[in-house]
Amino acid sequence: MEELKKAVALKYEREKDNAPKVVAKGKGVIAEKIIQTAKENGVYIKEDKYLVEMLSNLELYEEIPEELYKVVAKIFIFLYTQVRRE
Template sequence: MVEGSKPEQKTEPVSTPNAEQKAVAIKDSSQSGTMPRVVASGQGTFAEQILQIAWANGIRVREDADLVEVLSAIDIDSEIPIEAFAAVAEILAYVYRANAGQIPIDELKENNR
């Protein structure tokens, strides 16, 4: 999950959606041998809904305004373009390390919403 257009890191969901906020959800498909895909994308209230679903399901959320701009232009269920793959791979590696307990809790609190 990637989101952008928010200047500060927050640890809890915001109560009033920012009309400029964007969020994109990606699904790692590496086990099936395909590139990760965009599975949800939205702005404003839709972005807030994507984030709420992620938080409710314990999905890690990272803020990256530049990447969310690139990914939000991609059609739903489309593969991540090769140009964005390095940034997406970095986020997926972070999530794998976090899920394996290899990232200090303080860093998780800073980066996970």
């Protein structure tokens, strides 16, 4: 049996948040919609099964736990450098 696709969306506002927050999450059709919406809006998509599993366990609008700071920071650094190049 094929495993359902999962997706989690994060948001971080430096002036307002202490850490990135989960703003959307889901599996199956909901995950596909999250991914589709991200693509339509030019939002970077990072495929990482382990990270999605960890983030899926968080509640909506919950900040990511400290043990995920480094991995999520690497993603945000990558995004920042891509945006600056454009």
